[in-house]
Amino acid sequence: MSKQIGPVTLDGETADRITVLTLKEQRAYLIKELKDWRKNPRTEANSTGYWLHPEDVGKKEILIHHLDAVIAYFGG
Numbered sequence: 001m002s003k004q005i006g007p008v009t010l011d012g013e014t015a016d017r018i019t020v021l022t023l024k025e026q027r028a029y030l031i032k033e034l035k036d037w038r039k040n041p042r043t044e045a046n047s048t049g050y051w052l053h054p055e056d057v058g059k060k061e062i063l064i065h066h067l068d069a070v071i072a073y074f075g076g
Helices: 012-039 054-073
Strands: 002-005 008-011
Touching: 008 012, 012 054
Parallel strands: none
Antiparallel strands: 002 008
């Protein structure tokens, strides 16, 4: 089965591989952000640390979990 994305037509397998690669890239970025924040969080005492809003920390952890499920669904 082919999928048309704008003027480009891709076979289904190629489209799924692109999707998996994009999701994995986003997952890796989120993991890096959390790692950087855990290693050196910005606080009042550490004004040069890595800043993440406290609500974002939890949201990013949940999003990584959901990305794992979607990536597995696509066979990644």
